[in-house]
Amino acid sequence: MGLGFVFVMIPQANPGASYRAHKAEIDEAIRRVNDSGWYILGPEVEAFEHEFAAYLGVKHCIGVANGTDAIRLAIQAGRPAGSVRRSSSPRPGRSFTVSMSATATVAAAVEAGERVHMLDIHPDEYTLNPAALEAAPVEAGDIVIPVHLYGQPARLNEILQIATQRGAILIEDCAQAHGALVEGKRVGSFGAAGAFSFYPTKNLGALGDGGAIVTNSDEIAERARLLRMYGWRERYISEIHGVNTRLDEMQAAILRIKLCHLDDDNARRIRIAKTYNRAFADLNLTLPPTGGVYHQYTIRHPQREVLKQGLAAKGVGTSVLYPVPIHLQPAYRSDPPLHLPVTEQFASDLLCLSIYPELSEGEVEKICEAVREEAGKLD
Secondary structure, three states: OOOOOOOOOEOOOOHHHHHHHOHHHHHHHHHHHHHHOOOEOOHHHHHHHHHHHHHHOOOEEEEEOOHHHHHHHHHHHHOOOOOOOOOOOOOOEEEEEEOOOOHHHHHHHHHOOEEEEEEOEOOOOOOEOHHHHHHOOOOOOOEEEOEOHHHOOOOHHHHHHHHHHHOOEEEEEOOOOOOOEEOOEEOOOOOOEEEEEOOOOOOOOOOOOOEEEEEOOHHHHHHHHHHHEOOEEEOOEEOOOOOEOOOEHHHHHHHHHHHHHHHHHHHHHHHHHHHHHHHHOOOOOEOOOOOOOOOOEEEEOOOHHHHHHHHHHOOEOOEOOOOOOHHHOOOOOOOOOOOOHHHHHHHHHEEEEOOOOOOOHHHHHHHHHHHHHHHHHOO
């Protein structure tokens, strides 16, 4: 009877590895919450909000149930007092963002009652092209939502300048860029507000859903807190129309542990990215822009599907994030159709490799060898 062969795939994402890396600390945090008897909007949420705000260098953090709600409430709270709209409003506001993102960015704006205008990305990057924003009909009171995609910050200084000149409100989608810096400042601290997701695969990931709104504005923070729980300032008395979207105590306790390790984890991601850059430098691949915190390491090749299949056969998992731009999806297609050439080209040939901090040196080496071999076949 012969020995069996076990085929082991290196997963493209592995949130379980993050739990195992910090298991003792996380298990203790979970025990602490279980023993406390306080499970919703208690001391763990308050402590995490304070610690995450301090980490980002902002005044306020408001924990919510997920990243989509964080964007939605940031839009609603970010408009001037008295103009918070319900999604059924006959006179929606306008938001300008990218189609190169998770659907959540646009879905959240639509839920906030916005009429969404999608713009193209920069030809050298995956983020909002300031030239496209400059050419857009952005006016006072409109919302501009740059997305820091794959951990790469958008061109915030240029985007903020355009938004400020037009009287628009800047809200950062930071769901994939926890800890990223722009000229020494953390993303999330530039606009009127920033929105974060703590989905398990994020650089700062919970063991379930979670999100947060961050801001330096006392007024926005106050409205966001009202909006996240029925518009209550006094229990059971709704001052404005609000919803139920709360970060729970368990996830907050876990995030407090993960936050302590975020900078080290991001540093590991950056080291892996540099290894990939060196290994792939002479290949016929388009590599990602340098900088950021590498939530994803995204390569581009015109024969993306062939490359993906070849890597899978070698035990290297990959993902396509995202295969169909939002403006081409049935729920958000316009008539006549919107054409965003850079976005459409990028979406047709990009491929995300593994880059989570728990990858071993052997796994990184295996990925490098597999990519070199499979991409070499396509030259």
